[in-house]
Amino acid sequence: VAPRFFVPGLDPADRVVPLPADEAAHLRRVLRLRPGAIVQVFDGHGHEWRAEVTQATSDRAAVRLVEPLEPARESSVVITLVVTVLKGDKMNAIVRDAVMLGVAAIRPVVAARSEGGLVNPGRQTRLERWRRTAVASAKQCGRAVVPPVHPWQTFESYLESSEADAGARLMLVEPAADVAATRLRDVPRPNRAALLVGPEGGWTRDEIAKSVDAGATPVRLGGRTLRADAVPLIALASCQVLWDEEVEP
Amino acid sequence: VAPRFFVPGLDPADRVVPLPADEAAHLRRVLRLRPGAIVQVFDGHGHEWRAEVTQATSDRAAVRLVEPLEPARESSVVITLVVTVLKGDKMNAIVRDAVMLGVAAIRPVVAARSEGGLVNPGRQTRLERWRRTAVASAKQCGRAVVPPVHPWQTFESYLESSEADAGARLMLVEPAADVAATRLRDVPRPNRAALLVGPEGGWTRDEIAKSVDAGATPVRLGGRTLRADAVPLIALASCQVLWDEEVEP
Numbered sequence: 001v002a003p004r005f006f007v008p009g010l011d012p013a014d015r016v017v018p019l020p021a022d023e024a025a026h027l028r029r030v031l032r033l034r035p036g037a038i039v040q041v042f043d044g045h046g047h048e049w050r051a052e053v054t055q056a057t058s059d060r061a062a063v064r065l066v067e068p069l070e071p072a073r074e075s076s077v078v079i080t081l082v083v084t085v086l087k088g089d090k091m092n093a094i095v096r097d098a099v100m101l102g103v104a105a106i107r108p109v110v111a112a113r114s115e116g117g118l119v120n121p122g123r124q125t126r127l128e129r130w131r132r133t134a135v136a137s138a139k140q141c142g143r144a145v146v147p148p149v150h151p152w153q154t155f156e157s158y159l160e161s162s163e164a165d166a167g168a169r170l171m172l173v174e175p176a177a178d179v180a181a182t183r184l185r186d187v188p189r190p191n192r193a194a195l196l197v198g199p200e201g202g203w204t205r206d207e208i209a210k211s212v213d214a215g216a217t218p219v220r221l222g223g224r225t226l227r228a229d230a231v232p233l234i235a236l237a238s239c240q241v242l243w244d245e246e247v248e249p
Numbered sequence: 250v251a252p253r254f255f256v257p258g259l260d261p262a263d264r265v266v267p268l269p270a271d272e273a274a275h276l277r278r279v280l281r282l283r284p285g286a287i288v289q290v291f292d293g294h295g296h297e298w299r300a301e302v303t304q305a306t307s308d309r310a311a312v313r314l315v316e317p318l319e320p321a322r323e324s325s326v327v328i329t330l331v332v333t334v335l336k337g338d339k340m341n342a343i344v345r346d347a348v349m350l351g352v353a354a355i356r357p358v359v360a361a362r363s364e365g366g367l368v369n370p371g372r373q374t375r376l377e378r379w380r381r382t383a384v385a386s387a388k389q390c391g392r393a394v395v396p397p398v399h400p401w402q403t404f405e406s407y408l409e410s411s412e413a414d415a416g417a418r419l420m421l422v423e424p425a426a427d428v429a430a431t432r433l434r435d436v437p438r439p440n441r442a443a444l445l446v447g448p449e450g451g452w453t454r455d456e457i458a459k460s461v462d463a464g465a466t467p468v469r470l471g472g473r474t475l476r477a478d479a480v481p482l483i484a485l486a487s488c489q490v491l492w493d494e495e496v497e498p
Contacts, residue, residue: 073472097479142474185490222489223322225391230346233479234486240471241434241487 002040002050003031004139005063006146010043016054016062017041024061027053039063044138044146046071071144075102076245078167078192082158083232084111084199085126090229095130095149099137101236102244105148106134107194109155113201123152155207159214167192169216172235174202175225181218184235189243195235200228251289251299252280253388254312255395259292265303265311266290273310276302288312293387293395295320320393324351325494327416327441331407332481333360333448334375339478344379344398348386350485351493354397355383356443358404362450372401404456408463416441418465421484423451424474430467433484438492444484449477 005023019027019041027033035053041063042048048071051063081098085091085108098106108127130149138146168190173181196216198207208218221234254272268276268290276282284302290312291297297320300312330352334340340357347355357376379398387395417439422430445465447456457467470483 097476100473100475100479101483102473140474140476221486222493224349224351225389226349227346227389230349230482233482234350237470237483237486238490241491244471 001142002038003027003033004040004042004048004142006044006135006139007041008044008146010041010047012047012049012065012068014065016064017051019061019063024056024059027061028056028058033061038066040069041065042071042138042144044135044144046074046145048072048144072142074143074145075104075240077190077239077243078104079236079239080105080107080167080192080194081197081232081236082107082109082194083197084109084114084155084228085152086200086229087115091126092130092133094229094232095133096137097233098236099134099143099147100141101233101240102143103147103236104145105150106130107150107158108152109158110152111155111199112204112207113199115199127151156210159210159216167194169194169196169211169214170219171196171203171208171211171216172198172231173208173218173220174198175220175223177202177208177218177220178205179208179218181220184219184221184238185242187217187219193239195232195239197231197235198228250391251287252276252282253289253291253297253391255293255384255388256290257293257395259290259296261296261298261314261317263314265313266300267304267309267311273305273308276310277305277307282310287315289318290314291320291387291393293384293393295323295394297321297393321391323392323394324353324489326439326488326492327353328485328488329354329356329441329443330446330481330485331356331358331443332446333358333363333404333477334401335449335478336364340375341379341382343478343481344382345386346482347485348383348392348396349390350482350489351392352396352485353394354399355379356399356407357401358407359401360404360448361453361456362448364448376400405459408459408465416443418443418445418460418463419468420445420452420457420460420465421447421480422457422467422469424469424472426451426457426467426469427454428457428467430469433468433470433487434491436466436468442488444481444488446480446484447477 033053037053041051048069050066054064055062081103135146282302286302290300297318299315303313304311330347334357
């Protein structure tokens with residue numbers, strides 16, 4: 001497999017495409033590629049090309065598009081991960097794994113039992129780090145789509161927004177939660193879905209009630225108590241194996 | 250939920266049950282429990298009791314069994330994870346997550362593309378660490394069963410063993426592997442299964458051929474390229490959602 005580079009805003013009408021500074025540095029300093037090397041470039045929106053390096057100097061790099069490539073197949077169900085921000089590096093690992101498992105978008109939210117909350121002074125820095133992680137994960141797993149990581153918002157404001165994530169809203173609840181919940185595998189395959197994942201202490205009764213009022217379906221993954229930071233990966237893997245319509249080669 | 254303590258070899262005929270040294274230290278120094286406190290003890294083989302602390306001195310702790318408890322339900326499909334040892338802490342996280350997802354046993358193996366291999370001088374230390382991790386994960390996730398973590402062996406010797414893991418042998422192969430593979434969701438629900446997970450560089454063609462000769466079925470999880478250390482969690486989560494027969498409360 002040829003090395004892959006991410007070029008947001010790539011215009012296929014351009015004869016020569018300059019690489020962003022960090023991608024150019026990777027091409028030159030890490031991979032030590034020279035003009036004539038064959039690489040792949042993708043625009044983060046599902047388009048990928050074979051390309052030839054035309055410039056690789058100390059401070060810039062550029063490629064010439066050779067031909068469009070068939071991008072890696074995206075999931076047939078469009079899934080948004082609405083995830084309560086967890087402490088430290090856990091959230092970064094969640095973003096990395098969610099992109100690998102084909103999520104279409106990530107919406108970080110702050111719930112009643114979140115630690116730190118929206119006043120967290122580092123939140124812009126963390127958001128930028130997650131976005132870099134999303135790019136890195138897309139490069140590694142072969143996706144030509146870089147899912148957007150949206151700005152932090154309160155869970156309440158997410159629930160009130162009628163936008164974007166139209167489709168099945170599936171709220172993951174713990175086995176111990178005092179609420180009637182559908183098993184994930186009994187949920188009919190949707191075209192679009194939002195998976196709502198709560199904080200370490202779980203959703204509050206009020207959050208569950210408001211979500212149900214907003215049309216969400218409480219679902220559970222089984223009878224086990226799962227670590228909060230493992231729930232997004234387990235839930236996404238479960239949805240993919242249940243729903244994804246793989247086109248046979 | 251009362252604090253839970255692991256007492257391997259617990260004999261319910263004993264009136265008073267001493268706790269192992271590390272569990273006793275946890276009871277006294279971390280939780281600061283005193284005689285009269287109500288706790289839970291489990292034997293690692295699926296039995297759990299409510300118990301009362303009868304002794305909590307500086308160097309020992311003991312409990313009196315009060316009554317047997319209904320243990321956490323185990324998976325209806327008995328799954329053994331046969332996993333190629335990965336570098337560093339990754340293997341420890343795999344053990345932790347596999348226990349949380351209900352695995353029945355873990356068999357670490359060394360494959361052709363493993364790094365380090367069987368000559369790794371730290372392997373006994375690592376095995377002991379994984380066993381402690383299995384105990385800690387069982388305590389945290391509520392299981393009364395502590396799955397055994399078997400000693401390292403070569404993948405070849407695992408394949409030749411006819412023992413223990415009778416049942417469906419499912420070999421996870423990468424989408425790029427040049428082999429006909431069944432989608433996991435098309436595999437009929439077995440009573441027992443072994444999931445075979447390869448190293449970061451994938452299985453060799455020879456390993457796949459020998460496994461098929463030994464009755465294994467190559468399976469794939471979908472069209473994505475997944476990080477090797479995430480495959481066990483994704484595969485186990487997928488099996489559980491596809492196969493597990495949950496008894497409704």
